[in-house]
Amino acid sequence: MNRSHRLGLAPIAGLAAVSLVLAACGSSNHASSGALQASAPGVTAKTITIGSTQPLTGIAAPGYDEIAPASNAYFQYVNAHGGVYGRKIVYKYLNDQYNSSMTTTDVRQLILQDHVFALFNGLGTPTHLAVAPFINAEKVPDLFVASGCACWNATSSWPETFGWQTNYIREGKILGSYIAANFKGKKIAYFYQDDEFGLDGVKGLSDEIPASQVVAKEPYNVAAANPAAEVGTLTAALKASGAQVVVAFAVPDFMALLRLSELSLGYNPTIVSSSVGSDPQTIAGLLNAFAKKSGSFGTSLIQGLITDSYLPSLGSSNSWIQLFTKIHNQYIPKVPLDGNVLYGLSVGYTFVQALFKAGRNPTRQDLVNAVNSGLPQGVSVAPYAYTSTDHDGMTGAYMAVIKQLALTPLGPVQVTDNTATGAVTTDSTAQPPAPTSGIP
Amino acid sequence: MTLAKHLGIAILAGLVLLALSSKLDSFRQYQLAQVAATVIAVAGLTVLIGISGQISIGHGAFMFVGGYSTALLVMHLNWPLALVIVASGVVAGVAGAIMGVAAARLRGPYLAGATLMLAVALPAVAFQWQGVFGGDQGLNFTVSTPGFLGANFQLTEWQAWVCCVCALIALVLLANLLRSRVGRNWRALRDNDTAAALAGLNVARLRVSAFIVSAACAGVAGSLLAVTMLNVTPGAFTLALSIQLLTAVVLGGLGSLAGAIWGGIILVLVPPFLTNFAASHGVSAGSASVPIVGYGLVLIVVMLVFPTGIQGGVRRLLGLARPTATGQASAIGRRWQLAWKPAGSNSAVGNAADNSAGSAAAGTQIAASEAATKDGVAEEGTR
Numbered sequence: 001m002n003r004s005h006r007l008g009l010a011p012i013a014g015l016a017a018v019s020l021v022l023a024a025c026g027s028s029n030h031a032s033s034g035a036l037q038a039s040a041p042g043v044t045a046k047t048i049t050i051g052s053t054q055p056l057t058g059i060a061a062p063g064y065d066e067i068a069p070a071s072n073a074y075f076q077y078v079n080a081h082g083g084v085y086g087r088k089i090v091y092k093y094l095n096d097q098y099n100s101s102m103t104t105t106d107v108r109q110l111i112l113q114d115h116v117f118a119l120f121n122g123l124g125t126p127t128h129l130a131v132a133p134f135i136n137a138e139k140v141p142d143l144f145v146a147s148g149c150a151c152w153n154a155t156s157s158w159p160e161t162f163g164w165q166t167n168y169i170r171e172g173k174i175l176g177s178y179i180a181a182n183f184k185g186k187k188i189a190y191f192y193q194d195d196e197f198g199l200d201g202v203k204g205l206s207d208e209i210p211a212s213q214v215v216a217k218e219p220y221n222v223a224a225a226n227p228a229a230e231v232g233t234l235t236a237a238l239k240a241s242g243a244q245v246v247v248a249f250a251v252p253d254f255m256a257l258l259r260l261s262e263l264s265l266g267y268n269p270t271i272v273s274s275s276v277g278s279d280p281q282t283i284a285g286l287l288n289a290f291a292k293k294s295g296s297f298g299t300s301l302i303q304g305l306i307t308d309s310y311l312p313s314l315g316s317s318n319s320w321i322q323l324f325t326k327i328h329n330q331y332i333p334k335v336p337l338d339g340n341v342l343y344g345l346s347v348g349y350t351f352v353q354a355l356f357k358a359g360r361n362p363t364r365q366d367l368v369n370a371v372n373s374g375l376p377q378g379v380s381v382a383p384y385a386y387t388s389t390d391h392d393g394m395t396g397a398y399m400a401v402i403k404q405l406a407l408t409p410l411g412p413v414q415v416t417d418n419t420a421t422g423a424v425t426t427d428s429t430a431q432p433p434a435p436t437s438g439i440p
Numbered sequence: 441m442t443l444a445k446h447l448g449i450a451i452l453a454g455l456v457l458l459a460l461s462s463k464l465d466s467f468r469q470y471q472l473a474q475v476a477a478t479v480i481a482v483a484g485l486t487v488l489i490g491i492s493g494q495i496s497i498g499h500g501a502f503m504f505v506g507g508y509s510t511a512l513l514v515m516h517l518n519w520p521l522a523l524v525i526v527a528s529g530v531v532a533g534v535a536g537a538i539m540g541v542a543a544a545r546l547r548g549p550y551l552a553g554a555t556l557m558l559a560v561a562l563p564a565v566a567f568q569w570q571g572v573f574g575g576d577q578g579l580n581f582t583v584s585t586p587g588f589l590g591a592n593f594q595l596t597e598w599q600a601w602v603c604c605v606c607a608l609i610a611l612v613l614l615a616n617l618l619r620s621r622v623g624r625n626w627r628a629l630r631d632n633d634t635a636a637a638l639a640g641l642n643v644a645r646l647r648v649s650a651f652i653v654s655a656a657c658a659g660v661a662g663s664l665l666a667v668t669m670l671n672v673t674p675g676a677f678t679l680a681l682s683i684q685l686l687t688a689v690v691l692g693g694l695g696s697l698a699g700a701i702w703g704g705i706i707l708v709l710v711p712p713f714l715t716n717f718a719a720s721h722g723v724s725a726g727s728a729s730v731p732i733v734g735y736g737l738v739l740i741v742v743m744l745v746f747p748t749g750i751q752g753g754v755r756r757l758l759g760l761a762r763p764t765a766t767g768q769a770s771a772i773g774r775r776w777q778l779a780w781k782p783a784g785s786n787s788a789v790g791n792a793a794d795n796s797a798g799s800a801a802a803g804t805q806i807a808a809s810e811a812a813t814k815d816g817v818a819e820e821g822t823r
Contacts, residue, residue, distance in 0.1 A: 100576075100578060100671070100675045104671060104676075105470075105669070105712070108470050109712065113467035113468075125576075125577065126675075129577040130577060133580050133671075134670065195575060195576055223564070
C-alpha cells in the first residue's frame with residue numbers, strides 16, 4: 001500500500017527544544033500534596049498500567065494497527081513531561097487479530113493476570129461485545145471503546161463501559177440531514193455493512209432522509225468469501241436503481257471495492273461516506289493496492305467524496321493538529337500521520353483527561369466517576385455526552401469533502417442525539433484550543 | 441483390569457489437578473480449563489487419524505456445533521450444565537455421523553477436501569441466521585458456580601474443574617475403547633482396509649463409528665470452551681482452529697492419547713507465552729508477527745527433534761521405548777505417506793521414514809499391528 005504522506009524528520013530538533021521548555025511548565029496545574037500510593041489494581045506509586053485489545057495482524061489490521069502505537073506515543077509524551085501526577089502510563093495492548101475468541105482470552109489475561117487498572121480503547125464492535133459482560137462483571141473500567149456502536153451506552157447493564165467517538169446513529173443523522181438539505185429530489189441509495197455498524201447508520205439516515213427519495217438499500221456481508229464479487233453485484237444493483245447519491249456505511253476495504261466497481265461499471269454517483277470509510281490516506285492506499293496501481297490513481301478516485309469527521313481536519317492550522325504533528329514526529333515518525341494515527345493520539349489525550357480528573361490516588365470507581373461527571377471537550381469537535389446515565393461519547397461532527405488527501409470542512413459542527421425525533425442542530429460553541437503544554 | 445488401571449491413573453491425575461487448580465491464579469485456571477477442553481478435541485482427532493486412518497481438516501466445525509449447542513441450550517432451556525455438555529457432544533456426534541456417511545466413501549485427499557469444506561462452510565451459518573446465532577458477535581451467556589461451593593468460590597476454578605473432569609472421563613473412555621474390539625477393528629481398517637473387508641469387517645460402519653466418536657469429542661470440547669469463555673462466536677471456530685488441531689495431533693504423537701495431552705498444552709500455552717516473551721524483550725512494538733514466527737519455529741524444531749511426536753520423543757528420552765508405542769507413530773506416518781503417493785514412489789519415502797525412526801522399531805511395529813489385525817479378525821470370526 002502506498003503511503004506517500006510521510007512527514008520529514010527535520011522539525012524534530014526544534015520541537016525537542018520546545019518540548020523541553022514545555023516540560024518545565026508541564027503539569028504545574030496538577031501539583032498537589034500527598035504521597036502516591038498503590039491505590040488500585042494496576043496503580044503503583046510510579047506507574048499506571050492499562051490494557052487493550054487491538055487488531056495488529058489479520059483482516060482489520062491495515063490502518064487500524066496504527067491506533068494503539070499512536071495512543072502509546074501520546075502516553076510516552078505525557079510520561080516524558082511529568083506523567084499523570086508523577087506516575088508513568090504503561091500501555092499493554094494485545095493482538096486479538098479482530099477475532100472475538102482471541103479477544104476473550106486477551107481480556108482475561110489483561111484483567112486476571114496482568115491486573116490492569118482499566119481497559120482502554122478495545123477495538124471493534126463484535127470483538128468488544130464478546131468481552132463487555134466479563135469486563136463489567138469484574139468491575140474494571142472500560143473506557144472509550146474504539147467503535148461507534150450505540151450499544152456501549154448501556155449504563156444499567158454495563159456501568160463500566162464508555163463509548164468515545166460519535167456513534168453511528170448520530171453520524172447517520174448528521175449525514176442524512178446534510179443530504180436532505182443539499183440533494184432535494186435526488187434519487188438516493190444506501191450501501192452498508194449488514195451488522196450493528198451499518199444498521200445503526202441506516203437507522204440514523206432514515207430519520208432524516210425522506211423514504212420516498214430512497215431507491216435502493218444494498219447490504220454487504222463483511223465475511224463474504226469473495227468480497228470483490230459481492231460488491232460488484234451490489235454496485236450493479238445500485239446503478240440499475242438509478243441512484244444519483246450513494247450513501248456508504250462501509251469499512252475501508254469495502255469502500256475501496258465500491259469505488260473500483262463503480263469505475264468498471266462507468267457509474268459515477270455522488271458518494272457520501274461515514275467517517276469509518278473515508279480516511280483519505282487509507283482509502284487511496286487501498287485503491288492503489290487493489291487495482292495494482294501506484295501514484296495518484298487512488299487519490300483521484302476519492303476527490304469530491306463527502307463525509308463527516310469528529311476530529312479536527314489533518315492539514316489544517318488547528319492547534320490540536322499542530323500539537324499532534326509535533327508528538328507524531330517525535331515518537332512515531334515512521335508511521336504516516338493519517339486519520340488512524342490522529343484517532344489514536346486523540347483518544348489517548350481523552351484518557352489522560354479522565355485520569356487527571358480521577359485524582360492523585362485513584363480507585364477504579366474514581367475513574368468511572370470522573371467520566372460520569374463529564375469531560376471537557378478537548379480534542380473532540382463537539383461536546384461529550386457523558387453523565388452517569390449516558391455513556392455515549394462525542395455528540396456531533398462536521399461535514400467535509402475530500403480534496404487531495406485532506407478533509408475540507410463544508411460547514412459548522414452539527415450535534416444531535418440518538419433519538420428518531422431529536423433535531424440536528426448547529427453547535428455554536430468554538431472548540432477550545434490545545435493546551436500549550438500538550439497535557440490536559 | 442485395563443479399566444481399573446485407566447481409572448486409577450485418571451483418579452490420581454484428578455487429585456493432582458484438584459490440588460493444583462486451587463493454587464493457580466484465575467488466569468492460569470482459565471488456561472487450565474482451555475487446555476483440558478482442547479485435549480478432548482485433540483484426543484478425538486488422534487483417534488480418527490492415528491487409529492482409524494481417516495483424516496479430518498474440519499474438526500473445528502464439530503467444535504462449532506458443540507459450542508453453539510451449549511450456548512443455545514443454556515440461554516433458552518437453562519438445562520443443568522452436565523446435561524448441556526453431554527447433549528452438545530451428542531449433537532456433534534450426529535453431525536459426525538452425517539459427515540461420516542459421506543466420509544465412508546472418500547479417502548485420502550478427497551476426504552481431506554470434504555472435511556475442509558465443512559470447516560469453511562459451517563461458521564457461515566451463524567451469519568445466515570443472525571437472529572438465532574447472533575452473527576459476527578455470537579452469543580454471550582453465563583454459568584454460575586453451584587451453591588454448595590459457597591458464594592466466594594472463583595468461577596474460573598469451577599470452570600477448570602468441570603473441564604478437567606470431562607477431559608479425564610473422555611480419556612478413560614477413549615483409552616478403553618482403543619483397547620477393545622472396536623479399537624482393534626479400527627487399527628485393522630487403518631492398516632489395510634481391503635484385508636479388513638476380506639476378513640469380514642464392515643468397513644463402512646467402522647469408518648462412520650470412528651467419525652461419530654471423534655466428532656462427539658470435538659463437540660464436548662467446543663461445549664467446554666464455550667463454558668470457559670462464556671461466549672461463542674464464529675471467529676472462535678475458524679479454519680485455522682481445525683488446522684491447529686491437526687498440528688497438535690501430529691506434534692503430540694499421532695495415535696497416542698498421551699500425545700493428545702501434549703498437543704493440547706502446546707496449542708493453548710505456547711502462543712501467549714511467545715507473545716509475552718516477545719513483549720518483555722521489547723520486540724512487540726511494530727512487529728506483531730514475531731509470536732507467529734516463533735510458533736512456526738517451535739513446530740519445525742519439534743518435528744525435527746521428535747519425528748514421532750513429543751510423546752514418542754519423551755518415551756525415547758526416558759528409555760521407555762516400547763515397540764508398540766514408539767514405532768506406532770512412525771509406522772502410521774509412513775503409511776500416510778504411502779497412501780498419498782503414487783505407487784511407484786513408495787520406496788524412497790518409506791526408507792526415509794525408517795531411517796529417521798529406526799528401522800528395527802518400525803519393523804517390530806508392523807509385526808505388532810498385523811498381530812492386532814489378526815486379533816480383531818479372529819474376534820469378528822467368532823460372531
